[in-house]
Amino acid sequence: MRIAHTCANCGHDLSRLCALIDPVYGLPIVVCPRCREAVVRTSIPVRTRARQARRLVVSLAMLAFSVLLTTGFAGAVIGLSSVVFEQWVRAQRNSAAPWTHEGFVVAAAVWAGLALTAGVWTGAMLAHWRWWLVLPAWVAMLFGLIFFVEVQQVVEFIAQGEEIDVLALATGVVQGHSGTSRVLIASLVPFGLGYAVGLPIGAFTRRSAARRMWRRRRRIRLHRRNA
Ligand SMILES: [Zn+2]
Structure with a gap:
C-alpha cells in the first residue's frame, strides 16, 4: 500500500x-470517508518502476508457463x-472391430480428451490469434516435435561421424x-471442438483484462493532465 x-x-x-479531480485546484483528491480529511493522490516514481518490473516478471512467467504447457499437450498427443x-x-490383427478392442477404446478416449483440453487451452490463451492460423499451427507443432526428437538422434549420429542424407531422413x-x-x-477434430469452446472463455477473460487496463490508463492520463 502506498x-x-x-x-x-x-x-x-x-x-x-477513486480520486476525483478537484474543479478548483485540478488535483486528484480523495476525501476520507471516516474523518473528511482531503488527501491529494500522488504517484511515486520508485514505486511505479517496482510495480512495472513486477508486472514484467509476472507476464514473462505466464508466457513461459503457457509455452511449457502447450508443448506438454502436444508431446502427450503425439x-x-x-x-x-x-x-x-x-x-485388426485379431480381426476385431477396433471399438470392441478395449485397449484401443481407452487409448482413443484419453487421446481425444487430451486434444480437446489442448484445444480449450489454446482457444482461451491465444484468443487473439486468427482461427485459421491456429489449426495449421497445431499440426505444425505436432510434426515439428516429432522432427525435433528425430533430429536430436541425428545430431548424435553426426557426432559419431556418420554421413546423413537430409532428404532421406525427412521422408x-x-x-x-x-x-x-x-x-x-x-486430432484436429477434438482439438478444433475444444478450441471452439475455449475461444469465448478467452474472449471473456481478455475483455475483463482490457477493461482493467483501460481504467488504469485513464487514471494515469487524468493524473498526468493535472500534475
Ligand atoms: Zn481520515
Missing part, C-alpha cells in the same frame, strides 16, 4: 477509493497418437510415422 493512499489525518486506507495407432493395428521420418501421422491429423 503512503499517499492512507489518510494523512486518521490513517484510514484510501487505496480503494505419444498417445502412436499408442492409438498401435492399438488399432493390434485390433524416412514421415514414412516411419505414417500411422501416427494419420492419428495426429485426426
